[in-house]
Amino acid sequence: MPERKVTVVADVGLHARPAATFVRAAAKAPMDVWIAKPGRDPVNAKSILQILALDVQQDEMVVIKAEGDGAEAVLDELASIAGSP
Amino acid sequence: MTLTGAGVSPGAGHGPAYILTASVPEPPEDSAHTGDADAEKERALAALRQVAGELEARAARLDRPDDHASGGAGREGANILRAQALMATDPGLAVGVEALVDEGVAAPRAVFSAFAKYRDVLAGAGGYLAERVADLDDVRDRAIAVLTGHPLPGVPAEPAPPAEPGGAPRPYVLVARDLAPADTALLSRDVVAAFVTERGGPTSHTAILARAMGVPAVVGCAGATAIPPGTTVLVDGSSGEVRPDPPAEELARVAGVEGARRAALARAGESGATRDGHPVPLLANIGGPQDLDAALRHGAEGVGLYRTEFLFLGRRHAPAAEEQERAYRAALAAFPGRTVVVRALDAGADKPLAFLPPPGAEPNPALGERGLRLLRRFEDVLDAQLGALARAAASETAELQVMAPMVATAEEAAWFARACRARGLARAGVMVEVPAAALRAASLAAEVDFLSIGTNDLAQYAFAADRELGTLGDLQDPWQPALLDLVRLAAAGASETARPCGVCGEAAADPALACVLVGLGVTSLSMAAAALPAVRAGLGEHTLEQCREAAEAARSAAGPGEARAAARACLPALDRLGL
Numbered sequence: 313m314p315e316r317k318v319t320v321v322a323d324v325g326l327h328a329r330p331a332a333t334f335v336r337a338a339a340k341a342p343m344d345v346w347i348a349k350p351g352r353d354p355v356n357a358k359s360i361l362q363i364l365a366l367d368v369q370q371d372e373m374v375v376i377k378a379e380g381d382g383a384e385a386v387l388d389e390l391a392s393i394a395g396s397p
Numbered sequence: 398m399t400l401t402g403a404g405v406s407p408g409a410g411h412g413p414a415y416i417l418t419a420s421v422p423e424p425p426e427d428s429a430h431t432g433d434a435d436a437e438k439e440r441a442l443a444a445l446r447q448v449a450g451e452l453e454a455r456a457a458r459l460d461r462p463d464d465h466a467s468g469g470a471g472r473e474g475a476n477i478l479r480a481q482a483l484m485a486t487d488p489g490l491a492v493g494v495e496a497l498v499d500e501g502v503a504a505p506r507a508v509f510s511a512f513a514k515y516r517d518v519l520a521g522a523g524g525y526l527a528e529r530v531a532d533l534d535d536v537r538d539r540a541i542a543v544l545t546g547h548p549l550p551g552v553p554a555e556p557a558p559p560a561e562p563g564g565a566p567r568p569y570v571l572v573a574r575d576l577a578p579a580d581t582a583l584l585s586r587d588v589v590a591a592f593v594t595e596r597g598g599p600t601s602h603t604a605i606l607a608r609a610m611g612v613p614a615v616v617g618c619a620g621a622t623a624i625p626p627g628t629t630v631l632v633d634g635s636s637g638e639v640r641p642d643p644p645a646e647e648l649a650r651v652a653g654v655e656g657a658r659r660a661a662l663a664r665a666g667e668s669g670a671t672r673d674g675h676p677v678p679l680l681a682n683i684g685g686p687q688d689l690d691a692a693l694r695h696g697a698e699g700v701g702l703y704r705t706e707f708l709f710l711g712r713r714h715a716p717a718a719e720e721q722e723r724a725y726r727a728a729l730a731a732f733p734g735r736t737v738v739v740r741a742l743d744a745g746a747d748k749p750l751a752f753l754p755p756p757g758a759e760p761n762p763a764l765g766e767r768g769l770r771l772l773r774r775f776e777d778v779l780d781a782q783l784g785a786l787a788r789a790a791a792s793e794t795a796e797l798q799v800m801a802p803m804v805a806t807a808e809e810a811a812w813f814a815r816a817c818r819a820r821g822l823a824r825a826g827v828m829v830e831v832p833a834a835a836l837r838a839a840s841l842a843a844e845v846d847f848l849s850i851g852t853n854d855l856a857q858y859a860f861a862a863d864r865e866l867g868t869l870g871d872l873q874d875p876w877q878p879a880l881l882d883l884v885r886l887a888a889a890g891a892s893e894t895a896r897p898c899g900v901c902g903e904a905a906a907d908p909a910l911a912c913v914l915v916g917l918g919v920t921s922l923s924m925a926a927a928a929l930p931a932v933r934a935g936l937g938e939h940t941l942e943q944c945r946e947a948a949e950a951a952r953s954a955a956g957p958g959e960a961r962a963a964a965r966a967c968l969p970a971l972d973r974l975g976l
Contacts, residue, residue: 323712323713323714324713328476328480329476329480331480332476332479332480332483335483336483356488356489358488359487359488360480360483360484360487361487361490361515362487362489364519364526364529365515365518365519365522367522367526369713370713
């Protein structure tokens with residue numbers, strides 16, 4: 313399955329506004345999208361509650377995965393959001 | 398029947414009562430639906446979608462720049478609401494709700510239980526995540542309220558419709574046990590004519606926000622939520638009186654006073670001064686560059702308190718020097734040739750900063766390592782801030798003054814003054830928030846260039862009464878004669894050493910108390926920008942001698958209520974102008 317590895321650089325980690333922006337973008341994708349910390353079980357990238365519970369802090373790496381038509385573009389967009397300050 | 402509380406934001410307002418219900422009851426554990434699982438699922442999901450839509454609509458209103466007290470708080474509020482909207486339509490939550498309904502659970506209980514799963518995870522994680530539990534509970538309660546028909550928690554989005562066809566919409570009098578800042582941050586004067594709460598004291602969020610919005614408010618008003626919804630209520634934010642079903646002539650009289658008040662505000666001069674010309678600079682409290690517009694609009698003569706820690710709340714690392722410099726320069730540039738007083742990072746207790754952690758667990762954070770105590774432990778952070786301030790000031794004409802929070806001794810004052818001088822900062826001062834500092838004000842003042850009294854913390858420490866506890870509101874009342882005694886001592890100590898002594902607590906925002914503070918010897922007043930016009934008008938109507946008489950009368954009183962009444966009796970123009 314196509315994936316992107318990206319380091320979260322925002323001060324607040326993948327919480328608050330970055331998390332909301334991320335989930336909003338993921339929710340627009342037609343296919344399932346997953347996000348995980350390396351080596352851990354992935355969670356639904358369209359779920360703000362699961363992403364909050366993932367508790368991604370600043371400087372932590374995440375893996376984002378999606379499969380299907382347009383998956384590459386979706387992953388590029390999500391990786392850029394997760395990697396933005 | 399008239400109810401009475403503490404008037405904390407002056408002016409009069411009236412309108413139909415909007416009673417904020419305290420909480421949505423938990424749906425019974427054994428509640429089952431009648432059999433059509435698909436219809437029940439749709440009912441639950443529709444309720445969640447409705448809640449998300451309402452939250453989004455409120456967030457959109459916050460984006461409108463003139464709709465709220467401050468641009469920063471507005472954007473912050475919009476972010477919180479949008480995240481809550483996402484929680485309501487969370488796909489994982491929906492799956493949980495559907496599974497429960499399939500087991501026969503009725504929609505309200507299914508929503509409650511589905512939320513409980515996430516609630517436990519967040520609460521168990523502690524820290525930032527645990528704080529999100531309140532957001533989650535709010536979403537849950539809204540959805541359950543939609544499903545059960547229980548009155549929805551939350552504030553009105555629109556004013557009440559006109560009383561008669563063709564009339565004007567009527568802003569509500571918002572009545573609640575207590576108000577959450579996330580709720581109140583959304584409100585505008587178009588929607589709310591006045592606030593009345595049963596709990597809370599003069600430094601509660603409701604009081605501070607109401608003053609920032611320029612909306613009359615009464616807090617600590619027992620029995621207020623028993624007023625029937627829709628009843629016309631008249632609220633006097635100066636006297637603290639709340640009157641349901643007022644007679645028509647009373648409404649007319651209040652309208653007349655309100656007109657006089659607005660006229661007085663409009664004609665108040667540019668500089669703060671007593672009627673006989675004794676100058677008292679009137680300054681604004683700000684939390685960042687986003688508050689500068691309001692400060693300038695309300696005629697601030699400078700900044701009396703720049704709370705720099707608000708720039709950095711929620712940060713994991715100390716902000717870069719350039720970022721600090723920009724934020725400081727913005728304030729200095731807004732007030733060319735005027736005074737800008739910046740408070741060094743005031744972290745600890747109720748304002749923790751991740752990069753300034755206290756050295757260990759503190760059973761009483763308000764009495765722990767906070768303010769200057771913490772800065773002495775993290776000297777590099779203080780030095781970086783002072784350096785950024787010095788560079789920002791170098792290219793501006795405003796006079797930069799820097800002060801330390803939470804100073805107790807002359808030794809601490811001397812230490813801070815040396816740190817400032819080492820960075821080339823010419824004017825260093827200290828805050829008087831600890832009774833010890835007020836008692837020995839002259840020895841502290843001798844080490845620095847000015848004093849600034851923070852009345853909220855000074856009350857907290859003088860009365861051993863946590864300012865976060867609404868139930869201790871009486872003890873935090875800035876009219877407490879013992880607090881006025883401490884202000885008098887601090888001002889006298891500063892005067893002995895020919896140093897200025899300002900007040901930058903919320904006390905300065907009350908037009909009557911502002912006159913009293915001047916009478917006690919305070920030389921400048923700093924407050925939420927929206928309070929400036931009323932304070933300027935009140936001060937301009939009275940002589941310095943009247944202010945001194947009012948101060949003496951207040952200090953001679955037995956308690957805060959008597960002190961306020963005695964002082965106001967010496968300041969006759971306030972009632973006439975409805976201030």
